[in-house]
Amino acid sequence: MTHPYLPVLVFFAVALAVPIGALVLARVWMRFFTPIKKGKHKNALYECGVEPLDEPQVRFHSQYYLFGLLFLLFDVETVFLLPFAVAFLKMSTAGFLVAMLFLLLLAEGLLWAWMRGLLDWRKRPAARVQ
Numbered sequence: 001m002t003h004p005y006l007p008v009l010v011f012f013a014v015a016l017a018v019p020i021g022a023l024v025l026a027r028v029w030m031r032f033f034t035p036i037k038k039g040k041h042k043n044a045l046y047e048c049g050v051e052p053l054d055e056p057q058v059r060f061h062s063q064y065y066l067f068g069l070l071f072l073l074f075d076v077e078t079v080f081l082l083p084f085a086v087a088f089l090k091m092s093t094a095g096f097l098v099a100m101l102f103l104l105l106l107a108e109g110l111l112w113a114w115m116r117g118l119l120d121w122r123k124r125p126a127a128r129v130q
Contacts, residue, residue, distance in 0.1 A: 066118050077106055 084091070084099040091099070113119055 063118065063121075070113055070118065073109070074106070077102075 080102070081099075084095075084102075087095070
C-alpha cells in the first residue's frame with residue numbers, strides 16, 4: 001500500500017523540477033548555441049533607434065514616484081467604486097453606508113497627501129513621508 005502523502009511529494013518534486021529544468025535548459029542553450037557578439041555597436045545604448053541624448057542613469061526626484069503611487073492608488077479605487085455606482089438605486093442602507101465609509105477613507109488619504117505636501121509641485125515637501 002502506498003503512503004497517503006506520496007502524490008503531494010510527487011507534486012512538489014515536479015513543481016521544483018520544471019522551473020529548475022527550464023533554467024538549466026536556457027543556460028545550456030545560451031552556452032552552446034548563442035554566439036557572443038562583442039563590439040562597439042552591440043554594447044552601445046539604444047533608445048528606440050535614436051542615439052541617446054543624455055546619460056543612461058538619470059535621477060528623478062522621489063516626489064515623482066510618490067505622485068505616481070498616489071495616482072495608481074486613486075485610479076484603482078475608482079474601479080472599486082464602479083459597482084457601487086451601478087447598484088446605487090438597488091442598494092440597501094448598509095451598502096450605502098459601506099460606500100460612504102469607503103469614500104471617507106479615500107478623502108482621508110487625499111487629505112493626508114495634501115497636508116504632507118505631496119501634491120504641491122512648486123516647493124519640496126516640508127515633512128518626510130515615513
